[in-house]
Amino acid sequence: MEPISATTTPTTPTQASRGFAASPGSDFNTFLRMLTVQMQNQDPLNPLNATDFAVQLATFSGVEQQVQTNQMLSGLAAQFSLMGMAQLSGWVGQEARTKSDVWYDGAPVLLAPDPAPGADNAVLTVTDATGRLVSRETVPLDGRSYAWLGADATGNPLPEGRYQLRLESRLGDEVLRTDPIPAYAVIEEARRDGDQITLLLKGGISVSADDVTALRKP
Incomplete structure (x- = not known):
């Protein structure tokens, strides 16, 4: 191996720290080897300043702690994910209250009307999957639960559908x-799509778990 001349340009503390900081998740052993090589190849006429060396060691220690912290957080996130799915499994089979469309299959659909303050009457409007208005009926103003029986404007049962x-x-x-x-509506399935929880309701209607305002047993 050829000896390193006194004119060899040493790696500066700033260059070393910047090179590693550009990739925080890098193996910190690589950074330690960089420091060792830098010390071995110092210019004897311009040795590494003790303060700069201390800064590099502090940087190394900080990066090592950050890598370990990231690993710990990744483990916790995986545990929380599993815990969340375990909790969601308890939702399946329960009835969720949402403002999504409803699926009518002949059974009454329980509604939770909330008329605006000052209203003297409230009307339930029903639109089918094609956007056609099929029914209008008056509902109470007292905010109590209301069972929609699935009838059209003439009182005849509507076909099954959304x-x-x-x-x-x-x-x-x-x-x-x-x-x-x-x-x-009854929850039939709970799915995780990335960071979002999607619930599949009766009739294949999907809603975000964030849109559920109440849960109850059927």
Whole structure:
């Protein structure tokens, strides 16, 4: 091996620290080897300053701790993920209250109407999957649960399918506001899509777990 001349440009502390900091997840053993080689190849006429050496050692220690912390956080995240799915398994089979569309299969659909303050009447509007208005019916203003029986405007049962339910809060003939109306549906499956939890309701209707406002046993 050829001897290193006195004119060889040493690796500066800034270059070493920058090279490693650019990739925080790198193997910190590589950084330690860099320091060792740097000390061996110092310019005898311009040796490494003790303060700079201390800074490099502090940087090495900080990066090592960061790598270990990241590994620990990754382990905790995996544990929380499994715990979350275990908890969600208890949701399957329960009824979730959401403002999504509903699936009508002949059984009454339980609604939770919430008319606007000041309204003197409230109307439930029912739209089918094609966007056609199929029913309008008056609902109580007291906020109690209301069972939608799935009938059209003439009182005949509607066919099985997906429907959108909305509540018109009215003052006389004026519509104060129109809102999706919360309804209960059975949860058939819980899925994790990345960081999101998706629930599959009866009829294949999917909603985010964040959109569930209440749970209850059937």
